[in-house]
Amino acid sequence: MRISTLSQIPHHISTPLFFTALYITATREGGHKPCVQTFAADQFDEDTPEPKKSKSSFFNWWFLGICIGAMVATLVITYVEDNVSWTIGFSIPTASVALALLVFIAGSPNHR
Numbered sequence: 001m002r003i004s005t006l007s008q009i010p011h012h013i014s015t016p017l018f019f020t021a022l023y024i025t026a027t028r029e030g031g032h033k034p035c036v037q038t039f040a041a042d043q044f045d046e047d048t049p050e051p052k053k054s055k056s057s058f059f060n061w062w063f064l065g066i067c068i069g070a071m072v073a074t075l076v077i078t079y080v081e082d083n084v085s086w087t088i089g090f091s092i093p094t095a096s097v098a099l100a101l102l103v104f105i106a107g108s109p110n111h112r
Helices: 011-041 049-083 086-110
Strands: none
Touching: 011 049, 049 086
16 A cells, blocks of 8 residues: 655645644644633532532543544544545534534533
């Protein structure tokens, strides 16, 4: 199997394009990830013992979900894209995001 790294984009365009994409990704991830955890933690009332205990458990489940999501994305989605179909490979994350949005909307009345 041979992987080609040749590009039709001229070097004077590809380098700035690459770094622009890299900086956009870094900015979005840096602005998104810390806020999501903080907003989730704000859902728990720390004045009573039960929510305080639940908050600790929440972060354990949160980290487990992040790790399982990364593993599934790396292993399952890559396998589906390589061996089944790119369309199905892209449809799985799309359906997951749609499901997450529906769960979020359904739970919105319960948010603090």
